[in-house]
Amino acid sequence: MDKYDLAPVGGPCCGHPTEIWFPPSRRGHISAEERKQRVANEQFAKDTCLSCDQRMHCLEYSLRHEPFGTWGGYTEIERAHMRVNRGINLTREGKLTIPGGSMNAATGTVTLKRPQRSAE
Numbered sequence: 696m697d698k699y700d701l702a703p704v705g706g707p708c709c710g711h712p713t714e715i716w717f718p719p720s721r722r723g724h725i726s727a728e729e730r731k732q733r734v735a736n737e738q739f740a741k742d743t744c745l746s747c748d749q750r751m752h753c754l755e756y757s758l759r760h761e762p763f764g765t766w767g768g769y770t771e772i773e774r775a776h777m778r779v780n781r782g783i784n785l786t787r788e789g790k791l792t793i794p795g796g797s798m799n800a801a802t803g804t805v806t807l808k809r810p811q812r813s814a815e
């Protein structure tokens with residue numbers, strides 16, 4: 696066990712609604728208004744993380760243990776790429792929803808949905 700196996704405590708994210716750091720599923724089809732709100736929430740989370748003195752610890756912890764949400768100023772998709780580039784093993788499974796399919800948060804492997812065939 697090293698220091699990055701323990702989650703940071705406190706931080707300026709405390710007290711804000713959870714959905715700002717953990718947005719609802721990235722469904723392929725959401726309304727323009729929902730998309731706008733999600734982008735705004737994500738930017739708010741990133742901006743707040745920038746001012747956090749635990750940012751690096753938070754990022755390192757999440758790369759090892761947290762597939763979902765924004766941590767250390769990086770979204771779950773950004774951290775999945777970072778995890779793969781740095782060869783960091785994720786201790787939990789996480790299937791991230793992306794437009795058109797899903798991404799394995801540990802391996803970065805993208806799986807695209809098969810197009811639905813219409814019954815004729």
Ligand code: SF4
Nearest residue numbers: 706708744747753767
């Ligand atoms: S870096 Fe962001 S998510 Fe992590 S403790 Fe700080 S404000 Fe919260």
